[in-house]
Each structure stands twice: as structure tokens, then as C-alpha cells.
Amino acid sequence: MINKFEIENLGPIENAKIDDLGKINLVIGENGAGKSFLLKALYAIHKTAEEYGKGDDIRRVNDIIADKLRWTFQADALGELVNNSSTTCNVLVEDNHSSFSIKFGKKATVAINDADNNIGQLNYNSVFIPAREVFSIQKIILRSRDIDKVFGFDDSQYDLARALQLMPANSEIMMKTPRDGLMKMMGGSIELDENSNKWQYVKDGIKYTIGTASDGIRKLGMLERLLNNEYISNDSIIFIDELEAGLHPDAIIKLLDIIEELTKQSKMQFFISSHSYFVIKKMHLMALKDKESCIKCIMPQEKDFVVHDFKEGMPVNPIIEQSVRLYEEEVDEVL
Incomplete structure (x- = not known):
């Protein structure tokens, strides 16, 4: 602190x-x-x-x-x-x-x-959570820094993009009540599909492309993901x-x-x-x-x-x- x-x-x-x-x-x-x-x-x-x-x-x-x-x-x-x-x-x-x-x-x-x-x-x-979500531009952020080595996305966004990649922890669920509250607000969850390596919005067991989720849902999803993977x-x-x-x-x-x-x-x-x-x-x-x-x-x-x-x-x-x-x-x- x-x-x-x-x-x-x-x-x-x-x-x-x-x-x-x-x-x-x-x-x-x-x-x-x-x-x-x-x-x-x-x-x-x-x-x-x-x-x-x-x-x-x-x-x-x-x-x-x-x-x-x-x-x-x-x-x-x-x-x-x-x-x-x-x-x-x-x-x-x-x-x-x-x-x-x-x-x-x-x-x-x-x-x-x-x-x-x-x-x-x-x-x-x-972690720094910006005003705009980064799920939809995560790959662009990572490429601009890891490969191109150019300015465009600052380090706070780069660190966040890397943190979101971490898979959910296998340990006992931490902060369950806050996470449940976030998912209730989102009406579902945002998950990374292991096969396509693309973000998806999952609602009622049905998977949708990340573009169907609103900016607000994606913003809440960043915090939920970071709690879920225990970053x-x-x-x-x-x-x-x-x-x-x-x-x-x-x-x-x-x-x-x-x-x-x-x-x-x-x-x-x-x-x-x-x-x-x-x-x-x-x-x-x-x-x-x-x-x-x-x-x-x-x-x-x-x-x-x-x-x-x-x-x-x-x-x-x-x-x-x-x-x-x-x-x-x-x-x-x-x-």
C-alpha cells in the first residue's frame, strides 16, 4: 500500500x-x-x-x-x-x-x-486499467512492443495485455463474491479460447465473438480476468x-x-x-x-x-x- x-x-x-x-x-x-x-x-x-x-x-x-x-x-x-x-x-x-x-x-x-x-x-x-478496454487490441499492443519495438501503446497497456494472457488459476477461487458480482453485471464472462487464441464473450453457455460485448462489459471483464488468474x-x-x-x-x-x-x-x-x-x-x-x-x-x-x-x-x-x-x-x- x-x-x-x-x-x-x-x-x-x-x-x-x-x-x-x-x-x-x-x-x-x-x-x-x-x-x-x-x-x-x-x-x-x-x-x-x-x-x-x-x-x-x-x-x-x-x-x-x-x-x-x-x-x-x-x-x-x-x-x-x-x-x-x-x-x-x-x-x-x-x-x-x-x-x-x-x-x-x-x-x-x-x-x-x-x-x-x-x-x-x-x-x-x-495493474493499470485504462479508460478503454484492451481485449480487442491485445495482439496489436503485444506486436507493437515485442516485435516492432515502437511507441504507440504505453507500458501500462502493454503490462495489462500480458497479464490478461495468464490462464485462470487452478487454486481455490479467490475473491469469489466480487468476481461473482462482476460476472452478474456482465451477464457472463470473457474467456480466451485455447484453440483459436481469441477472446470470446460467454453468456448462458453460448460463445460469442468479443466484438458482440459492449465496451462496458469488456472493461468489467478485464478486472474479472485479473482476479480469476490471480494476477x-x-x-x-x-x-x-x-x-x-x-x-x-x-x-x-x-x-x-x-x-x-x-x-x-x-x-x-x-x-x-x-x-x-x-x-x-x-x-x-x-x-x-x-x-x-x-x-x-x-x-x-x-x-x-x-x-x-x-x-x-x-x-x-x-x-x-x-x-x-x-x-x-x-x-x-x-x-
Whole structure:
């Protein structure tokens, strides 16, 4: 579980220092505020910690993070990631098992020389789930990276495409209640046909081509698959970009209920970006109903980022303000 992060002058983020994180963390803000960038930066850093020292991999941590940042943000040179207001950027991430910090400047190309780490052995996986599903483009993603070695799909998508390939685990079913909830929402399941090596949507025992399933079903299917093959497990950190994308409001609420259940059954931590009023309102209600919950909201404030505890109420933000403005406009028209 990530407990603290400090990011200075990385991409659009000039200053983000948060040390009061929850098990569920919602990141909100206007377009261009750096929501997705923040999630991907945290993902890249933490994925580096997971890969460092794994198996027979003898790469230096400096090399792993440099490679991860380049392929996650599709940068020809690492210096391109430094905010224009500065000549250097600094990043620090601390979790229950490790602390990791890096520093590099505008002249950095493909290497990071200044990296300080205290990384323990991590036996779990984090995952980034993008706004768009990847089942339908999985083979294209893998080819672009494994064979062509070209930018186009970032490392978060590449890692996800590989993770989805893993076959369901043969061990006792983990997280059965959340998985059952996801499959009920989907009306079936998404499975990989071993003969054709193609994804299929299975409903009532009948197999359909993956193209017949909606984007929303395929998005839910990614989370269900990752639970089924145990790529994500007890300590995993899950990053979800624009959770509401492709989902009906009813499905949004049910998915958040499932996410809450996952955090209760395990030590999982979620970072979620959203533009949705339904997501904000639901998280506030979740915090009110369960006093033991730890649900936070991270949002930009001028050139900084601040954290808000949903137990203290709905955070003041442009999404709520826009909802109020539309209501007032309606009242003015009616009266």
C-alpha cells in the first residue's frame, strides 16, 4: 500500500505531496490537471519496485525506472518529462515495504543516475486499467512492443495485455463474491479460447465473438480476468483511469461496491481518476456508511494537490459546481 508520494515538476505536475492516502483514492480535476499522468507516474514507480530483483533479473533499479518511464510516457528522452517551469524533477514514493526516489533533469536521455531506494521483495502485482478496454487490441499492443519495438501503446497497456494472457488459476477461487458480482453485471464472462487464441464473450453457455460485448462489459471483464488468474491478489495496487468510461450509472455504483468489497477482503489499494458526479457522490456515501472506511479524494489546488477525507463531506470541486450551476440555470428558466 502506497502511504506517501512527493512529485515535483514531472510532466504537468509542479507539486504534489500527499502523505494521507487511503485504501480507495479518487483523483479528480479538470482536463489537463494531471490526473491520468499522476496515476501513471505512481504506477511506473511502483511497478519498478515490483520488478527490481525479481527472479534472475540483475538490472539496476536506475535502468528499470528509466525504461519504465520512457515506455509509459512514450518519451524519446527522459528530459522531455521535466516540467517547463523547472530544470529538474524529483519523485518520492513510500509504501509498506519500500521507499524509492529519483531525480533527473532536462538533459536526461535514456538513463537516470540519481536514484535512491530501499526496496524489499514484493510478491504481488500492481495493474493499470485504462479508460478503454484492451481485449480487442491485445495482439496489436503485444506486436507493437515485442516485435516492432515502437511507441504507440504505453507500458501500462502493454503490462495489462500480458497479464490478461495468464490462464485462470487452478487454486481455490479467490475473491469469489466480487468476481461473482462482476460476472452478474456482465451477464457472463470473457474467456480466451485455447484453440483459436481469441477472446470470446460467454453468456448462458453460448460463445460469442468479443466484438458482440459492449465496451462496458469488456472493461468489467478485464478486472474479472485479473482476479480469476490471480494476477492481482491480496496486496495489489490497482489504478483505474476514468472508471465511469463506458459504464451506465447503475454499473458505476455496483462496480464501486465491488471495489469496496475487495478492499475489505484484502489489503488491496485503489487509485481511481474520474469526471463523474456519480463516482464522487457514491464514495461520499460509502464513507458515511462505514466509519472504518478510508476513502480519500486527491485534487489539484492552484499549483499543488490536496487530499480530502470523504468522511468530512463532499469536496468542493468543479464537477459539483457545474451540477449546481445547471440546476440553478434550470430553476431560472422555470421561474
